[in-house]
Amino acid sequence: MSLLAVARRDFLDVRRAKLVWAPVALYTAFMLLFFWGQSTASDPDFYGIIWGLVGLGGVLLVPLIALVAAYLSIAGERESGQIKFTLGVPVSRTAVIGGKLLARGAVVLLGLAVSLALAVPIAMVFVPEMTIEYGDYALFALTTLAYALAYVAIAVSLSAVTGSRSRAMAAGIGFFFVFNIGWNFLPVRPIEMIEFVLDQFGMTASEELLELVYSLSPTGAYMNATELYMPTRFLEMVGNVPPSDPPFYIQGWFMVVILAAWIVVPLALANWRFSKAQLG
């Protein structure tokens, strides 16, 4: 199967690139810092640490790891002419996208999984008095991996529709600013815009609608997926209370659906575009 051939070669190639491993090391280092910080606290809170990791990891580190690992996956080959070897053999363009996703996804998910697994013994050493909720921790780890995979899929997709290193980088950074920082954290993000526009017509936006719009970005979905494993008392404490009796589209499980859509939709669009690209 040619998809696997692409993935095997690409994995072999990319795992030897040191740059790819640097962000994972960074993620581990930050995790260490969090545990060390809690070790001096009088009442270490397991969910406090996880919340910190979701915040920092979700906003900065996981997108950074995934974008660095995958933004050049296809655009780099087009710029250097390596694509002529990749497509000079009987390999379809769809297989190139699939193979790249598999290889880069494997690198990122493996790195993060090691990092997340290391966190458990580290926590035991630094904060022995803290209780680790293993079930909740597993859900945190799984949603983090799903979130990372969504970013890898986005980066591979952007890479497939841009023809050069500089454009791929611009597209990756642009996506990060619009759909991460811009969508979820700036004071003029989409939910504020909707509120403002509706306000002009003398209407108020429903809380559920705003919550959905917030969750439509990968980062928003990842943040709101915390509902799946964080106790309500903790979410209330950090001011992220889910509305009571929420409609399905803002429940925790639907956040996973949104993350899955961020994997499937960009790849489908990129596949459609890349299959018609002129690679002369």
Added chain:
Amino acid sequence: MTAIEIKNLTKRYGSGPDAVQALDGLDLTVREGEVFGFLGPNGAGKSTTINILLHFIDATDGTATVFGHDVGTESMAVRSKTGVLPEGFEVFDRLTAREHLEWVMDAKGITDDAGAILETVGLSEAADRQTGGFSKGMGQRLALGMALVGDPDLLILDEPSSGLDPTGMQDVRNIILDLAEQGTTVFFSSHILGEVEAVCDRVAILNQGELVALDTIEALQERDGGVESIEVTVEAVPEPAGLNEFNGVQRVSVEEDTVVAVCSDTAAKVDVVRWLDERTTVTDIISEDTSLEELFHRYTGENPATEQQTAGSPETPAQATEGSQ
């Protein structure tokens, strides 16, 4: 059975008045088992044609088939039977030479002897080194090795000698001749004519997207009268206009103290030397077979770099008159 059949192949980049016509109704048939030279100056449309054959780009109009498979709709079948040495590539820095060949085997779903191929292309010593430190020539050898994996029915070589030293070019020629003997069809593009002459059964000359000649090299030479050239270095250059009087001398040019005469038959070369010897002291003679350069020049209107001045033209150097006294 035809290996490659190209009919009315047309490729335009852009549209409107700015459109660039890279290929203009190309018709070409490459027979199975022949070594076919695809010639033309840079920008003639050679790479465009190859890119269409491999489905890297789509043709604007026309069709092309490889062993009967349409290059657009049955590209996978085409690429299964083809080995490609592309132009303007980079190898994968962090993979070893052997891993490059293993990738091609993996992608083609076949097994082959990587060690033997690396030996063929002269990379045995570097087999297990990452290619990041490879020279341009080593990269070219590796790319040729990748094209050879699985002993494909058709070998497409786009400017195979670029970056190679003379030994490398000789190696490439020998490999091509070996493959041709085994019945492999070789489609070989080049803008260097000398390397085509030694290996190709037939050549096509492409210029500005159009086919301007298609035949064996011998037939092309015969049709237009054979051409050979002689370079004579002399102590003082005489006014060379008299040389044009000889039958068989086609053009004469002067470069510093060297007279270059392009002749249509060998006997004329002797006349040129004798004539010059009567008028001045000859210090060196180089008889060169630039026949292909000449042919190329005729079909494409491109001046080979050595031709600068024509005899009798106003630019003839002043010292020519001194010499004839």
